[in-house]
Amino acid sequence: MTAAPAASSPSTVSHRIAVAGASGRMGHMLIEAVRAADDCQLAGALDREGSPTLGSDAGAFLGFASGVAVTADLRAGLGGAQLLIDFTRPEGTMAHLAVCRELGVQAVIGTTGFSEAQKAEIAEIAKDIAIVMAPNMSVGVNVTFKLLEMAAKALSTGYDIEVIEAHHRHKVDAPSGTALKMGEVIADALGRDLKECAVYGREGVTGERDPSTIGFATIRGGDIVGDHTVLFAGTGERIEISHKSSSRAGYAQGSLRAVRFLAGKKNGLFDMFDVLGLR
Incomplete structure (x- = not known):
């Protein structure tokens, strides 16, 4: 058979x-x-x-x-x-x-x-x-976005928020799309409009920091693939949520x-x- x-x-x-x-x-x-x-x-x-x-x-x-x-x-x-x-x-x-x-x-x-x-x-x-x-296709970055949403809701008062990003010398836009998305996620969680509360640069006598703002700092140099850190700075403590890419x-x-x-x-x-x- x-x-x-x-x-x-x-x-x-x-x-x-x-x-x-x-x-x-x-x-x-x-x-x-x-x-x-x-x-x-x-x-x-x-x-x-x-x-x-x-x-x-x-x-x-x-x-x-x-x-x-x-x-x-x-x-x-x-x-x-x-x-x-x-x-x-x-x-x-x-x-x-x-x-x-x-x-x-x-x-x-x-x-x-x-x-x-x-x-x-x-x-x-x-x-x-x-x-x-998406401004960033990395799975890790998108999980970071979710963590930022959670942190922003829990740290909605008493914490100043700064987004710091670093990329290679060839990148042509600033802040990075990922940094802007981080700001949007945080602003949405806080019920703010990023267009109204973002601060993209500081120079000279700026006066005291407005606690309702979200600050951005940009670094460009070398072959940095992409580093992003969000700083929640309170009284007596600070929380940093970071993602660093070592390759594409x-x-x-x-x-x-x-x-x-x-x-x-x-x-x-x-x-x-x-x-x-x-x-």
């Missing part, structure tokens, strides 16, 4: 991912993470016009042939993808999203520095495609969690609290 063939295990779902800024530091980290993930496949690699890597294999920096060429042609780069991961600059991301909307490609956005008008446009685009947008790997892994969260979603604007169930 011939034995029946063993039932085959269900195939692993493959998320076909395009990476924007494929030749940059974060782009390289994302491509490496996609390659290492059993359920992900690199399907596109975008870079700006004039990049010396255009036409080369996106996996060349790792010493392997991905079969995906780096391109500045958005439709070509996104045509075979289900989803784009974008850590570039606001103008580039907005151009990418316009084509994502046209092609029905979902997006995970880690770009920071958007204007209010650009944020409104992204919300409009999210009516047609599913988007996860955490951002890449958080991005892949966002990719998996979007599976099956048709539209909507989400953030990492949605991805991690932190609401």
Whole structure:
């Protein structure tokens, strides 16, 4: 009697991912993470016009042939993808999203520095495609946001709040998107509007500190990946909640969690609290 063939295990779902800024530091980290993930496949690699890597294999920096060429042609780069991961600059991301909307490609956005008008446009685009947008894709940073919300509610009176952040010399926006998000989380927990209570710099004779303000201090130098500390300074004590990144790997892994969260979603604007169930 011939034995029946063993039932085959269900195939692993493959998320076909395009990476924007494929030749940059974060782009390289994302491509490496996609390659290492059993359920992900690199399907596109975008870079700006004039990049010396255009036409080369996106996996060349790792010493392997991905079969995906780096391109500045958005439709070509996104045509075979289900989803784009974008850590570039606001103008580039907005151009990418316009084509994502046209092609029905979902997006995970880690770009920071958007204007209010650009944020409104992204919300409009999210009516047609599913988007996860967060100023920081790190799982640890988003848990830190939750801790800050809890701390702000418990330390709502008698504590001065300062957000201190440090990044590498190449970062072009300040304060960082993560620092601003920290301020927003704290302000929301306290029932304040960050636009009205934020202080972004101090110089000269400033007078006494207004206890209702949230201060920001920015450091830029070297190759610092990203350090953020929130100081709650009271009388006789201070509480510091910090997150320090030693590499961009955490951002890449958080991005892949966002990719998996979007599976099956048709539209909507989400953030990492949605991805991690932190609401």
